Amino acid sequence: MTAIIEARGLGKRYGRRQALSDCTLSVPAGRVVGLVGPNGAGKSTLLQLACGMLTPTSGSIEVLGERPASSTAQMARVGFVAQDTPTYAALSIADHLCLGAKLNPRWDAALAERRIQQLGLDPAQRAGRLSGGQRAQLALTLAVAKRPDLLLLDEPVAALDPLARRGFLQSLMEFVAETEATVVLSSHLVSDLERVCDHLIVLAASRVQAVGEIDDLLATHFRLTTARREADSLPAGMQVVQADHTDRQSTFVVRADATVDDPSWVMEPLALEDLVLSYMTRAGAAGADHRPVLETQR
């Protein structure tokens, strides 16, 4: 299987702040990848490294087999929609399409026009007069008409109301079904990601916490409730992601190949949202331990 994105030990530092550390991952072709994590986790940094708007300070990243933005041919194959789906407020929709046609060698004018028509938008309208949902759809149209092999979307639905969000995801899924392109989108909304993605990257505290096919992640993570016991007393092969204790009960989120039957505990499947949250909590706790160290460095 060919990897569309291949990162090895990838890192990005802004002055003193490490935005992304030691990121090693591989995104297979034809996937819709969800990138999830708290604010400041490094999601935008990773996406901007992938499209070549940023260059790494350590490690390496290859996109479609080349360094990002290393050639115009490579750039033509990568679409990027930045956070808040920016468009040119003073330009009309038709102007945007005209610009797209002039700037992109693989531009699909028929597709762009068809999509604008389907959305019921007036080509003469200025982008500044569009609603948030319409603007997002215009930005998606521009990215899609470019016919990219890889489409990167940074929080495309964050600012949209539920109806506009659903409309956007419908358009995106239609594009995926038509072209079999690879998509990476970041979002806070795990329920949206579960719907549209088949692959997930959990990013927190500037590091990759978990990565894999969503079905595999769900099949290998469990909530285990038992009488109070220490995490290291659990069977080998169970990797503890999170542990919570009361005076008599312990609740663990564990990674294991399968459920283990034991009369002394209850082992249940975990919802994707809880799975993501437990990795984020673990990263947050590790970050809190490091904080005093950072302060003394100042």
Next chain:
Amino acid sequence: MIEFHIEARSGVAPYMQLVHQVRQALRLGLLSEGDRLPKVKDVAAKVAINPNTVLKAYRQLENEGLVSPKPGVGTFVTGTLGDMPRSEHEPLRQELQRWLARARGAGLDEESIEALFLNTFRSSTEEEK
């Protein structure tokens, strides 16, 4: 043609939800042999789900012998769910009711009865595989 929907909070994997909905449509007679399932692209666009999820559901249904793909044309219903007529459910229901009465008589509460039933049900379906 049938329409799909996805319940995000159900805890059932999205592809299984599609599988259930096709089976249900077969049982309800909304789908019968020769009918075409919606195109993958149309389901993805309408329901806003990953096309791979739809493909996975259709493959599962194919493995169950309920549908088969005709390349370039679509996926068609080829099987039926050979459920017995409702009238024949009755003796089974009565038997189950007698069993429930015995379980209650033995002092089991509702949750224990449910757990016992589900565990037995699961292990017997696993044995059949």
